[in-house]
Each structure stands twice: as C-alpha cells, then as structure tokens.
Amino acid sequence: MISSKKALGLLFDRPKEPIFKEKGDEGVIFEVPKSFVAERFNDVAFEVQNRFGDNTSPRVSVAQGGRMPNYDQFTKGLDRDAPFSLWVPRHSKIAGKLVELFMSQRSVDDLLSVAAYLRDRINPQLFNYALSVATLHRKDTKGIDIPTFVETFPDKFMDPRVIQQAREDATIVPQGSRRPIVIPTDYTASNLDPEHRLWYFREDVGINLHHWHWHLVYPFDGQRELVDKDRRGEIFYYMHQQVMARYNAERLSNNMAAVDRWTDFRGPIREGYFPKLDTLVANRSWPARPDGTTPSSLVRNADDLRLDIGELERARDRLLQAVNNGFANTSRNQRVPLDEVNGINILGNMVESSILSPNREFYGNLHNSMHNVVAYAHDPDHRHLENFGVIGDSTTAMRDPFFYRVHATIDDLFQAHKTRLTPYTAQQLTFPGITITGFQAQQTQGRANVLNTFWQQSDINMSRGLDFVPRGDVFARFTHLQHVPFTMTISVTNNSNAMRQGMVRIFMAPRNGFNGRPMAFNEQRLMMMETDKFIAQLRPGQNTINRRSTESAVTIPYEQTFRNLDINRPAVGSQREAEYNICGCGWPNHMLIPKGLPNGMLFDLFVMISNYEEDQVNQDLVGQCTDAAPYCGIRDRQYPDRKAMGYPFDRVARSGVNNLNNFLTPNMGTREISIVFNNRVTQRT
Numbered sequence: 001m002i003s004s005k006k007a008l009g010l011l012f013d014r015p016k017e018p019i020f021k022e023k024g025d026e027g028v029i030f031e032v033p034k035s036f037v038a039e040r041f042n043d044v045a046f047e048v049q050n051r052f053g054d055n056t057s058p059r060v061s062v063a064q065g066g067r068m069p070n071y072d073q074f075t076k077g078l079d080r081d082a083p084f085s086l087w088v089p090r091h092s093k094i095a096g097k098l099v100e101l102f103m104s105q106r107s108v109d110d111l112l113s114v115a116a117y118l119r120d121r122i123n124p125q126l127f128n129y130a131l132s133v134a135t136l137h138r139k140d141t142k143g144i145d146i147p148t149f150v151e152t153f154p155d156k157f158m159d160p161r162v163i164q165q166a167r168e169d170a171t172i173v174p175q176g177s178r179r180p181i182v183i184p185t186d187y188t189a190s191n192l193d194p195e196h197r198l199w200y201f202r203e204d205v206g207i208n209l210h211h212w213h214w215h216l217v218y219p220f221d222g223q224r225e226l227v228d229k230d231r232r233g234e235i236f237y238y239m240h241q242q243v244m245a246r247y248n249a250e251r252l253s254n255n256m257a258a259v260d261r262w263t264d265f266r267g268p269i270r271e272g273y274f275p276k277l278d279t280l281v282a283n284r285s286w287p288a289r290p291d292g293t294t295p296s297s298l299v300r301n302a303d304d305l306r307l308d309i310g311e312l313e314r315a316r317d318r319l320l321q322a323v324n325n326g327f328a329n330t331s332r333n334q335r336v337p338l339d340e341v342n343g344i345n346i347l348g349n350m351v352e353s354s355i356l357s358p359n360r361e362f363y364g365n366l367h368n369s370m371h372n373v374v375a376y377a378h379d380p381d382h383r384h385l386e387n388f389g390v391i392g393d394s395t396t397a398m399r400d401p402f403f404y405r406v407h408a409t410i411d412d413l414f415q416a417h418k419t420r421l422t423p424y425t426a427q428q429l430t431f432p433g434i435t436i437t438g439f440q441a442q443q444t445q446g447r448a449n450v451l452n453t454f455w456q457q458s459d460i461n462m463s464r465g466l467d468f469v470p471r472g473d474v475f476a477r478f479t480h481l482q483h484v485p486f487t488m489t490i491s492v493t494n495n496s497n498a499m500r501q502g503m504v505r506i507f508m509a510p511r512n513g514f515n516g517r518p519m520a521f522n523e524q525r526l527m528m529m530e531t532d533k534f535i536a537q538l539r540p541g542q543n544t545i546n547r548r549s550t551e552s553a554v555t556i557p558y559e560q561t562f563r564n565l566d567i568n569r570p571a572v573g574s575q576r577e578a579e580y581n582i583c584g585c586g587w588p589n590h591m592l593i594p595k596g597l598p599n600g601m602l603f604d605l606f607v608m609i610s611n612y613e614e615d616q617v618n619q620d621l622v623g624q625c626t627d628a629a630p631y632c633g634i635r636d637r638q639y640p641d642r643k644a645m646g647y648p649f650d651r652v653a654r655s656g657v658n659n660l661n662n663f664l665t666p667n668m669g670t671r672e673i674s675i676v677f678n679n680r681v682t683q684r685t
C-alpha cells in the first residue's frame with residue numbers, strides 16, 4: 001500500500017487517463033468506490049483495472065470521504081475539454097472555488113478522496129492548477145511530488161509533431177531502442193521575422209516553466225490567505241522587471257532595438273505570432289495572430305468577458321495619476337500613500353490587479369486585461385469560436401513577442417513611481433569599514449573576465465504526459481542557450497576590528513546601450529540583471545570570497561527546473577528531500593547570462609556588499625524552499641531581504657552621478673567582462 005500523500009502526487013500523472021488506470025512508473029492502482037468512476041466508464045473500469053494491474057502492483061485504497069462538493073454548480077462554464085487560463089475571469093473564479101474546496105479538507109485522506117472523485121469530471125488543467133496550489137499551500141502536503149508541467153502538459157511547450165512522434169515511438173519502439181526526438185529550433189518562424197532571432201529566449205522551456213510556476217505561487221484572486229503574501233505586489237513588479245532587463249540584454253545580443261512600449265491600445269499590433277502548438281486537452285491548435293492585427297473591445301459572452309479598450313486607457317491613466325499624486329484612493333475615498341516603503345507593493349497589486357488592490361473598481365485590472373485584449377485580438381467577439389492565444393495563458397505567454405511590449409508598458413508605470421523616490425545617498429549605500437579591492441569572473445579555462453555561451457541539447461522525459469500510450473521513457477530533446485560555468489572572486493577588506501556580515505549583491509548589465517554608446521546610469525540601471533545574492537562572513541582584514549555561477553540564488557539547476565526527480569535526489573526522509581520536491585520556481589540556470597556576441601559583447605559586472613544587520617529578516621527558514629528567493633520569495637515566509645527589490649538599482653542616481661563608476665561607494669566594485677557566443681551545439685552529459 002502506498003501513502004495518501006504519494007497517491008495525491010500521482011493524480012497529476014497522465015491527466016486524461018481515468019482514475020482506474022494505473023498511475024506512475026510503478027503502475028499504482030487506485031482502488032476507488034464505484035461512484036468515483038466517470039459514468040461512461042462504469043461498465044469497464046474494474047475489468048480494465050484487472051487487466052493492467054497484477055497482484056504485485058502497488059495499490060492505494062481511496063475511501064469515500066471529505067466534503068463532497070457540488071462541483072457541477074461552480075465548474076459550470078468550463079468544459080472538460082476547453083483551454084483553461086487564470087486570466088479569463090470566469091476561469092479564475094472557478095479555480096478559486098476549487099482551491100478553497102481542496103484547502104478546506106480536514107486531512108490528506110479527505111483531500112485525496114475529493115480530488116480522486118473530481119479528477120475525471122472536471123477540466124484537467126483546472127484540476128492540475130487547483131491541486132498544485134493547494135498542495136503548495138497546505139501544511140500537511142509538503143514534499144509531494146508535483147511533476148513538472150512540461151511532463152504532464154507537453155503540448156504547451158513543444159511542436160505537436162514531436163508529441164505525435166513520441167506517441168508512435170512509445171507504442172511501436174521497444175523501450176531500450178527509443179531515441180530522443182529532437183524538437184526543431186526554428187519551427188515557429190523564419191528569419192524574415194526579425195523577432196524570430198529571440199526564439200531561444202521566448203520559447204525556452206525552462207523560462208516558460210519558471211513563469212508558470214511563479215504565477216502558481218502568487219495567485220491574484222481567491223482566498224485572501226493564499227493571495228496576501230509578503231510583498232507580493234512588489235515581487236510581481238520585480239520578477240517581471242527582471243524579465244524585461246534580461247530580454248533587452250538578449251535584444252542587444254542580437255543587434256535588435258529595445259522593446260517598444262505598447263502605448264496605442266487601439267492601433268494595429270505590428271508583431272504577429274504563430275505558435276504552432278496544439279492543445280492535447282482541447283484538441284485544437286492554439287490560435288495565431290497575424291502581423292498588424294488590430295485589437296478591439298471584447299464581447300465574449302461564452303467566457304463572461306466584456307472588456308472595452310477604453311477600460312485599458314482609463315486604468316492606465318488612473319494608475320499614472322495615482323503615481324503622480326503619490327497616493328491612491330480607496331473606494332471610501334481614503335488616501336493610501338505610495339511611499340518609499342510600501343508604495344511599490346501597493347502599486348503592484350493595483351496594476352496586476354490582485355484582490356489586495358486598494359480600489360479595484362476604480363483602478364481596474366490593467367495587466368490581466370492587457371493580456372486578454374491581445375489574447376483575443378484574432379476573435380474579439382467569438383464569432384469564429386476561437387479561444388485565447390498563447391499570451392492569454394501564463395504557461396505559454398512568454399513565447400509571444402508582444403508579451404514583452406505589454407510588460408514594457410507595465411514596467412514603465414512602476415518606473416514612474418520609482419523615479420519619484422528620493423535617490424539613495426552615498427551614505428545610505430556605504431557599509432562603513434568594508435572596501436572591495438578586487439573583483440573578477442573566471443571560467444576554469446581561458447582568460448579572466450571572458451565568459452562563453454553556446455547551444456546545448458537536453459532531454460525531457462515526456463512519458464507522464466503521453467496519455468493512452470504504453471508506459472516507458474520517451475525523451476524530447478530541446479536546444480537551449482548554455483554558458484560555461486564560472487567563478488566570481490571578490491576581494492574585500494574589513495577595516496573594523498570585528499567580524500561583519502555582508503549581503504553580497506551581484507548584477508550585470510550591458511555596457512553600451514541601444515545606440516551603441518556607453519549607457520548613462522539611469523539607463524543602465526533598468527538593464528541591471530540580478531545574477532546572485534548571498535550572505536558572507538567578513539573577518540577583520542583581507543577576505544577573499546569565491547562564488548560559483550552554479551550557486552546563483554536567482555536560478556535553479558537544470559534538474560530542478562525539469563524536476564527529473566530521480567537525479568540528485570536527496571535521501572528519503574531527509575530534510576533536503578522535503579525541500580527538493582517543492583521548489584519549482586526559479587530562473588533556469590542555463591539562462592543565467594545573456595547570449596553575447598560572436599566577437600564578444602561588453603558587460604559591466606557589479607558587486608555590492610551591504611550591511612546584513614540592516615538587511616536581515618529574522619525568521620526560521622528550516623525546511624523551507626529557499627532556492628531562488630530573489631525572483632520567487634520563500635514559501636510561507638517573508639522576502640529574505642529588507643531592502644527594496646532590485647536594490648541599489650531600483651531608484652535613479654543621486655545628483656552628480658551619471659555613470660556606474662561615479663555611483664560606486666567603497667563597498668561596491670565593477671569589472672568589465674565580455675560574453676562571447678560560440679555557435680556550436682553540445683549535448684548535456
């Protein structure tokens with residue numbers, strides 16, 4: 001018999017296969033009451049179970065229990081085979097209710113019972129989302145294996161031809177003879193589309209997984225205790241701001257212009273996108289958006305979605321007005337100051353918007369509505385019965401070039417607020433007694449301060465998402481950017497007589513801007529990509545800190561992004577195991593640094609050591625998922641840094657500072673580095 005906790009994790013496996021079909025690689029049999037089996041399988045369920053399971057198959061017995069819901073009432077309006085997105089208001093309401101139902105179960109056994117009952121009756125993506133959110137937030141479900149989304153819904157990440165071939169191989173080719181199926185690298189467009197140069201960023205499986213996971217951790221609607229996380233509005237701003245900084249660095253690496261904000265909500269959208277994805281669940285292709293599509297107001301009764309373009313304009317203007325006033329107004333007309341400490345967090349909740357917005361009626365729902373208007377631009381009144389495009393779903397949104405224009409506009413609003421704040425003084429930035437005397441980055445081989453990037457091919461096991469075909473590994477091989485690992489060495493003098501603790505903050509940004517000239521501070525600060533942050537002990541006198549790129553606090557390693565749960569798996573029952581299974585949010589390490597240029601591209605690497613006593617948040621982190629805190633925060637805990645996210649680059653420079661060098665105080669250092677792109681493909685070993 002296997003535990004209820006393990007069984008819960010298995011409910012994610014092969015989302016369309018019925019509950020009575022064996023689950024997971026071990027072929028676990030769910031023994032469920034007859035009433036759990038969907039009606040159409042009533043006559044065959046137990047015969048099928050006998051056929052597949054033998055006496056040695058592990059079993060889990062699921063009894064009737066828990067609060068059995070009136071699910072068919074609240075899931076009305078989302079068919080089992082429809083695409084699901086949190087940004088469709090009706091869907092997010094349904095999801096909120098389902099999460100609440102899962103959260104309200106009194107025990108893991110009750111949750112298992114309710115989930116097993118519902119699994120074959122409701123939309124599989126809705127089920128996956130709600131059960132993921134519930135297992136991430138319940139105290140008694142820590143450590144449950146939630147398979148990576150790319151394994152259970154591979155259709156959201158890759159060319160349908162790969163999935164078709166995987167099905168064929170799984171059925172025909174014996175296990176030992178299967179070869180990885182290569183996902184083509186340039187299948188969504190040709191070089192005639194200049195935006196296609198960035199396919200490796202937009203269509204990167206790891207980046208899209210990170211984004212999906214981030215939105216799973218930070219719901220904007222539903223129960224208040226799930227939404228109201230420490231600084232959630234600020235982290236919405238910061239994670240997406242960092243995506244923009246990184247995307248712009250990639251654009252520079254491809255000799256492209258900066259992302260253009262979306263300012264005319266009524267004009268044609270220059271950038272088209274043809275995703276070439278199928279939805280396995282809905283048996284439809286994801287809709288495309290031809291170049292020059294003009295967005296219109298949405299009147300989609302089937303989705304309960306009515307949205308005027310004018311609402312976008314009003315929301316943007318009102319938000320900007322609040323920023324310029326320095327306060328927002330609640331629905332009772334009370335002023336909420338947008339100050340240095342809480343302003344960005346409140347504004348983040350207003351812009352997205354989340355239920356924490358001080359006045360959702362007045363300030364609207366700008367971010368989610370922008371996604372929706374673009375997502376339905378090809379069929380705003382549903383006359384063609386088409387669904388949302390990829391930008392309408394957090395799992396796929398980052399594939400669309402227009403995603404970045406939406407977020408450039410959003411970030412502009414946040415920066416309008418940040419620009420109003422008093423610049424940090426040199427005194428605020430200094431850590432008395434601490435001086436950086438040297439700083440460099442070095443690969444194991446080669447010249448100091450030269451970093452190399454190249455292509456790498458890695459494999460993802462798709463077997464958990466290939467419903468209705470025989471079990472066994474089937475790998476898809478995808479190509480992604482990679483870099484040679486490197487080590488940063490920081491030399492620090494501690495001139496005090498005591499041990500000091502420092503918070504080491506590392507960033508990098510391109511040296512030259514889009515006009516080819518060295519950037520002024522206020523331009524370059526927006527392109528600063530956080531690459532690491534960690535605590536260092538500083539003895540009196542000279543100190544040398546070595547830090548490897550694989551240790552970056554911003555990123556998670558490949559195995560964690562793709563949740564290959566069998567590799568590097570910590571010992572059963574160990575503390576690490578509990579953490580290992582649940583940490584899925586985090587920028588993929590293979591995208592830590594930008595691509596650079598074949599002849600080298602100059603970047604400024606930056607380090608600052610601030611006083612950890614001032615930055616520290618006192619909290620117990622034992623057993624928590626702390627792997628990628630800068631972009632993802634820490635589960636159930638406060639953001640582990642008192643400073644504003646993005647510090648010290650979140651504000652404009654003090655007067656007299658016009659470039660990075662003038663900005664430096666003794667506890668900071670910079671180093672010019674070059675990133676060289678090598679156009680070769682290697683395979684992950």
Ligand code: CUO
Pocket residue numbers: 211215240367371394397407
């Ligand atoms: Cu993550 Cu627009 O928020 O996508």
